[in-house]
Amino acid sequence: MNRLVVALFAQFLPISLLAVTLMGKVVDLETQKAIQGATIQLKGQSKEQISSKQGLFQFNNLKAGSYSLSVEKTGYLPKSITLDLRADFNLTLELKAQNVYESMTVSATRAVERSTPVVFSDMSSEAIMQEHTVEDVPMLLVGQPNVYSYSDDGSGMGYSYLKIRGFDQSRIGVMVNGIPLNDPEDHQVYWVDMPDFAESLDSIQIQRGVGSSLYGVDTFGGSVNLQTTQKHTDETYQAAFFGGSYATLKASLKAEIPLADESWHLSVRASSLKTDGYRDNSGSEQWAGYLALARFGEESVTRIIAYTGNEYTHAAWEASAESDLQENHRHNPISYDNTIDNFTQPHYELHHSWFPSDQIHWKNTVFAIKGKGYYEQYKYGRDMWEYGLWEEPDTAPEADIIRQKWVRKEQYGWISEFNLEHDKGKLTVGSYWSTYNSNHWGEVDDLMDLDLPNYTPGFIYYRYVSDKDTLALYVNELFKPNDQLTIMANLHYQDMDYSLDQQEAGNFKGENLHSLKTDYRFFSPRFGINWNIDDQFNVFFNVSRANREPADSQLFDTWQGPDDLGVAPLFNQAHREIVNSMLIRTHWTDPQVKEEELTDYELGALYRTPAMSLRANFFYMDFRNEIVPYGQVNDDGFPIRGNADKTVHRGVELSGTFKLNDNWTLDTNYSINDNYFKEFEYKEFDWGTGEVATLDFSGNTIAGFPDIVANTTITYTRSSFNTSLRWQHFGRQYLDNTEDAERIIPDYNMLHAWAHFSLPWKGRLDDAQLSLKINNITNEKTYSAGYYDAWADENYYWPTAGTHAQLGLRLTFKP
Known part of the structure; x- marks a missing residue:
């Protein structure tokens, strides 16, 4: 009971009395070399850091308490840990290279930031689940740049349609796990034939323009890569x-x-x-x-x-x-x-x-x-x-x-x-x-x-x-x-x-x-x-x-x-x-x-x-x-x-x-x-x-x-x-x-x-x-x-x- 009273009282203390700092370094598990560009996130806190060239990151002015921390970097397995922060803390995050547990991403159709010279946007599984209820995939993309979606019944289910930059979906290349989804004969994508597919998605990448895809229907307006x-x-x-x-x-x-x-x-x-x-x-x-x-x-x-x-x-x-x-x-x-x-x-x-x-x-x-x-x-x-x-x-x-x-x-x-x-x-x-x-x-x-x-x-x-x-x-x-x-x-x-x-x-x-x-x-x-x-x-x-x-x-x-x-x-x-x-x-x-x-x-x-x-x-x-x-x-x-x-x-x-x-x-x-x-x-x-x-x-x-x-x-x-x-x-x-x-x-x-x-x-x-x-x-x-x-x-x-x-x-x- 005393611990509960203390915990409740602590919520009302000035943040300056409870502020702690979390700092750390992201390294390769095998080589121990610093990893630059890893995304470190405190879940539920809207706090995110990108590791520096030396692999370093730092969160300031955190309230004392329990945190769930995740770190992700392309080419490495994601990692999540739970921390109980009561004072300033320094840790080392070791990531395991992903070459053994290779993801399903088809590199020929997936763009990488600051490397592939194309314009694109990503939706993570967390972002997908934030917006998904019952609607088809096109209706989840309406918030992405220069994307327009609608369904003919108005509810978001049934027949749904996607347009990018004025091109209809017959001129947009859609892939699932690197496999072209457009019908080879009429070029259309029948989203209605994939009910509730968003529940099984890990990520979506939307490339606008011709992009970097190398096979399937040639993309004009853009491509949508579903993983x-x-x-x-x-x-x-x-x-x-x-x-x-x-x-x-x-x-x-x-x-x-x-x-x-x-x-x-x-x-x-x-x-x-x-x-x-x-x-x-x-x-x-x-x-x-x-x-x-x-x-x-x-x-x-x-x-x-x-x-x-x-x-x-x-x-x-x-x-x-x-x-x-x-x-x-x-x-x-x-x-x-x-x-x-x-x-x-x-x-x-x-x-x-x-x-x-x-x-x-x-x-x-x-x-x-x-x-x-x-x-x-x-x-x-x-x-x-x-x-x-x-x-x-x-x-x-x-x-x-x-x-x-x-x-x-x-x-x-x-x-x-x-x-x-x-x-x-x-x-x-x-x-x-x-x-x-x-x-x-x-x-x-x-x-x-x-x-x-x-x-x-x-x-x-x-x-x-x-x-x-x-x-x-x-x-x-x-x-x-x-x-x-x-x-x-x-x-x-x-x-x-x-x-x-x-x-x-x-x-x-x-x-x-x-x-x-x-x-x-x-x-x-x-x-x-x-x-x-x-x-x-x-x-x-x-x-x-x-x-x-x-x-x-x-x-x-x-x-x-x-x-x-x-x-x-x-x-x-x-x-x-x-x-x-x-x-x-x-x-x-x-x-x-x-x-x-x-x-x-x-x-x-x-x-x-x-x-x-x-x-x-x-x-x-x-x-x-x-x-x-x-x-x-x-x-x-x-x-x-x-x-x-x-x-x-x-x-x-x-x-x-x-x-x-x-x-x-x-x-x-x-x-x-x-x-x-x-x-x-x-x-x-x-x-x-x-x-x-x-x-x-x-x-x-x-x-x-x-x-x-x-x-x-x-x-x-x-x-x-x-x-x-x-x-x-x-x-x-x-x-x-x-x-x-x-x-x-x-x-x-x-x-x-x-x-x-x-x-x-x-x-x-x-x-x-x-x-x-x-x-x-x-x-x-x-x-x-x-x-x-x-x-x-x-x-x-x-x-x-x-x-x-x-x-x-x-x-x-x-x-």
Whole structure:
């Protein structure tokens, strides 16, 4: 009892009576040499130091008491200790080199501060868990510089989308553990197929611009590198439960289990999520599982990772007319109750890293990604000939139908990367190979008010298969002529072969049966230089080249695809396959739509002290042959999909982090974007005159991205409590490329907050943490994305959700 009274009384003594100093040195366990640049943090105190060139650090004016101290440095195992400080204390922190317990980080895709000459930002596992409740990964990135994210149902679950510097996610390279996640065929990233994936993430790195990635989809706007849990941690079990607005519920269980004298490690997770969604009829039910088994040897580390999940989501992918949203901000134009998307996509990974010496690291990864699912729709007044249920197009009746569109796809790949540390830097030589196959088909599941003798439910009216093989070879050198300079030079060669073949189904036969084949060869050099002027200030410059082949849908005209009967692809050369005087199919080569090309120029600077960091980056991106809906005309003079000659994405990105005192931290970033067509003539068909009009959009702003993206987050931290408040500003977005002032999303502001509190009554638990996250505190009724519909002469939008919140409880147990 006396000890309790003394402890309570001590909390009210002047800090000058209790102030102590903690100082120390960080050294290599084996060599005992000082380690510079290690991050030493007092958890729960917002106190952080960076070790000096001599490995030294010092914390002043600490209150006497118990502290949890952690130290991290790239290339070393993280270390945590608990200290009971009653007087000034000096300690030595010995870090063990990580070459034996190599992390899963793919060095060819991961940037390093003050070394790699690219602009990037990182989110640690702690930062991810601070913000994550139930939302998909893109919604966790909204506070990062020049990043814009939204979900079509407004709640952050379901289908979510990511943009960087005005580029949509089909032009952003996303990787999980170094494995490309973008679909090889349409380049998209389906975040909805990875429910609650943030629970298994160890870190996220966002590189803006072409960056330093060497394989996968060439990055234009940037790359997002997701690293799943990799730390060699103690045995830990955790349960998390969340509930909140729109009947949203989540339960998650996960465990970290060392095995066999810590030479093996097991990570597992299971999650279940459900929401009604913000928009009408936009609910989603999801489950997910994650498993990773790692073996740590004397000279190698091997990891087997598998994760999967299922999403059953009511569609909200169609925008609503502005007039409908003015009456009901939760409006969803899709009213059929069973318009659902049902998809499962398991991922399998095998990683092996071998370290025959301190200078050599050879990593090999093999992977398999499989997927199968469908979406269902109710379609009004459909032509039965188009659906293969009537022989003659001129006499075909119409009927309402229920259809399902299915896809089954498989991708297999191998990544090999050889790293050599030498006296003047690091050389990386590698290769990436993958083969991809997809099978698409459509079913008529029900006919309304029409009786056809040849119809049975599940009738297949189209089917096509596609194959894509990709090979990439790359070499990357980080050359350090002295302690201040790092020169990056890399060469990247990519070879792709793609084919698509429609199969006989319904009325897809003869003149309506098409095949296409094309190949692409890209050579993308990149060069950069980083100059560390002193221990606090560095500048960098890079120029990078990137190329991107058209997605599958971009090989057809706007609003058309390989599932549309009587539609030929946009190709120049046709070869008719004739057997016994009958046309069997048409083979197409030489696509009309050109591949896209980008040259990216980046100039940046970083100034960092223990109390703050300041970053500035200037970018100019010269974009050639951007694929646009109506960039050319066909032989009959009608506008079709094509390329814009020249577009430019340029801007300024500023960011800063300030440790105001022991408890308060301020993070802020401000980005200005100027994205415009430099040379582009838009082709528009005038239905009144029957002629094609050419509109010169040169100099016009590119639609679909804010001209300003700004975030400011202030955080207050105590030992058992922390809270953050974030203000966001998004500038004006145009809905089309005309720069019509009536076709915009006006600029808007958002305010969000979250808090975490460790409960004092834990029982046998190590931690019981209560959390609350409130989004859109001021209940702004605005829009996140949209377009202008010329047929309806009206703006269409995806609405943002009003004020919504999630309450969570996270329980942690360490035996």
